[in-house]
Amino acid sequence: MATKLNISDFLDQDEKKDLLRLLTAGSVDDGKSTLIGRLLFDSKKLYEDQLDALERDSKRIGNAGDNIDYALLLDGLKAEREQGITIDVAYRYFSTNKRKFIIADTPGHEQYTRNMITGGSTANLAIILVDARTGVITQTRRHTYLVSLLGIKHVVLAVNKMDLVEYDQQVFDKIVDEYKQFVTPLGIPDINCIPLSALKGDNVVDKSDNMPWYKGTALLDFLETVHIANDHNLKDFRYPIQYVLRPNLDFRGFSGKISSGIVRKGDKVMAIPSGKISHVKGIHVYEGELKEAFSPQSITITLEDEIDLSRGEMLVHPDNLPRISRNFEAMLVWMDEKPMDRDLQYYIKHTTNTTRVRIDQIRYKVDVNTMEQSMTENLQLNEIGRAVFMTNKPLFFDPYKQNKSCGAFILIDPITNNTCAVGMIIDQVDESDLASTITKEDCERMRQGKSLVSTEERIKTLGQQGKLFVISGKELSSVREFSGILERRLFDTGHIAVVFDSKTLGVSGKDMLSLGFALQEQGIIVICIDSRNEITDVPEKTVTIRLSDEKTNDTISSESDQCTVFCQNISSAVEDIINIKLS
Structure with a gap:
């Protein structure tokens, strides 16, 4: 007799599963969309109407002959289906008995680098696809560099289309050796290599009998078991204030999302930039009060003392402070069709803080295909460089590698309001290293009553x-x-x-x-x-x-x-x- 489905129990059980965010990246026709489509199909995560539509579309516009074209599940834009490529970032959600997944299918073309950065900004794991016939190519190196730039700690090198090389182990081993030589200096801590065929289903959901020499797990099994709990920074408590909550005269709380770390009732906390000290009186959520909370929970904190706090300020543990500075260095990915204007003061959005920022200088530009560095005066669309920034007021930050939430920012064009760049902070900068630093010659000019800004600049x-x-x-x-x-x-x-x-x-x-x-x-x-x-x-x-x-x-x-x-x-x-x- 079938057990009656209890919706509440199902939702409770589903809520307790941890979430893995992953992205796929690879060159054109490496099979990214096909792999994800096959993953959904073989794990029985498609509805009947989706299957019917997939079969119809495969016959009409598919690229898999008489077989089902699984890529059509992901290539949603008309232009993508017509060209057979991925342009936009396609997100798909599915769940197994062990874990929930959000997959970002990102475009492989170089002109869509900004789309890949967007899709990978929240990912825990990246699947880098390689065609077994062509091996590691320029795009493979570019995508791996972008993954390392985003701080993604888990990478799966999926050597696809093994069926087209007769499931040859030597082909797989050669690709793995070449890839590891390139990726080792990038410092990605967890790299796994899996041979598979997305079209045939080999090693996607189930282990393949065609590759008995491969002793590892199938892709889905690896995704269900990869350990990501340690990826969260639970050491450095950072709590940017989003808004002050005052529903009545008896309650004054500070609402926001914990960027990193753990906070407990009774903890000693410091408000920055004021430096005032207090203790946590209560931790509140919709369901009630908590004894402790951790990243990335959204909560409301009440304090023992009346401290003046507002949006943009931050609560931290006094023995573990972030860097507080107007000057810092960061890797910058330019995402706007309008080139960088060094004379323009952009808006910088960092945690809940927004202020003006000047791009003081550009150290170098990176060619993501060759990893070569070159000098430049500005950045164009999809270009990546290392730059020095000076903000109008201090920011509270950690290096991006240590704390993603407090180490990332976006730049906003003050004229168009477009998001024009995303940045990953490397560290703060000594003021003596800034191009705009006041020099001895500048001090002498000021003593003489002369301006540091020339008429031409004005x-x-x-x-x-x-x-x-x-x-x-x-x-x-x-x-x-x-x-x-x-x-x-x-x-x-x-x-x-x-x-x-x-x-x-x-x-x-x-x-x-x-x-x-x-x-x-x-x-x-x-x-x-x-x-x-x-x-x-x-x-x-x-x-x-x-x-x-x-x-x-x-x-x-x-x-x-x-x-x-x-x-x-x-x-x-x-x-x-x-x-x-x-x-």
Whole structure:
């Protein structure tokens, strides 16, 4: 008699299974999508409607002859099916009696490197596929380097299409030896090699009789048993504050996700950057209160003392602090079609902290196909380099290899709001090693009252040349009206302009002119209102405009910096100034 299914028991049992996130990577036609499709098919994880659709699609657009084309389960985009390649990252979830899995099928083409980085950013394990006929190729090295860059600790080298080389052990051994020679310097701790045939099902779910010389396990058995518990950093407690929870006057908690480590009720904790000390009063989740919590749980912590904490700050154990610095070095993967702009201050999103950051210098760029390093001034789409950063305010971080959550960040373009890069922090940088560090020569310039920012740098950043206007006239109201309209139009057309009125400022026309000239030299457009009609001598290239209540034939021109304007022609005169004097 069949046992009645208890949904609650099933869900409880499923929830207790640990989750393995894995990605597949390989060259075009190495069989990534076919392997995952076969894994789902042989492990009986497909529904009847999926099987029916797979059989129909295999006959219509499949690439496996009369056999089922398992790759169609993963290649979801129309372009992928038409070209027979993977472009986007395809995610598939399935579960066995031992473990839950999320598989990311990532594209193998070099132009889709950013897609692979996205798919592998949360992976515990990577399956690198190699065609048994071609062996280790350039793409194999590139994908392995990216896997090591992402800090993935478990790698399976899946030598696929063994059926096409007659299941020859010598072919497999030669590929394994060549691969291990390359991968050893990258420092990946756990590497396993499995010969298989995704199309035929050899060593995918069940051990193959065609390769009796292989003494290891089938791929699924390995995935079910690989030990990943030690991959989590349970040593360094890092708790970035996401928001302050105050549902009523009697409760004030700090909510967030534990990035790493363990916290227990009664633990002594430090708030950074303030350095204030308190103890954990309670650890709260939706179901109730906990005695301890660990990464990656989302919780709310209450403290014994009233400490001022807000989003972006962090709770840690006082005897185990992260690095706290504005300066650090990181490996950077550029993901935007718009190239890096070293003159632009990007937004950096790190844990729950967001601030501005400057890319101070680029150490080198890495050719992911050859591993060669070369000098460069910026990075293009899909390029990888090592760079030095300086943020506007300190970040609290660990090296990425030690702590993924507190060692990773993204860069956001402040103009387009696109995520333009992902970074993995290597370590903090000594300020003396920064290109933007204040030198002895800079200190001497400051003692002399000179700026460290050149006029050329200001003009480049502002996107305009400085200009000085002196406006005068018999009727002060007309002069102020003209100046106000000119300032408004300049602002509307993307210029930075200021208006000075000697009478309002309470200074002489000469002093106002000196101040205006200094700002004009730094790229600012300055409009000086000569309230008392006292300015006679002006610096060279200053545009002087006198308003008159009488008609005049005088016009704004590029040849002369002096002009008389009829009061009733103010609007047209303003347009002429913008079009002629600022063009």
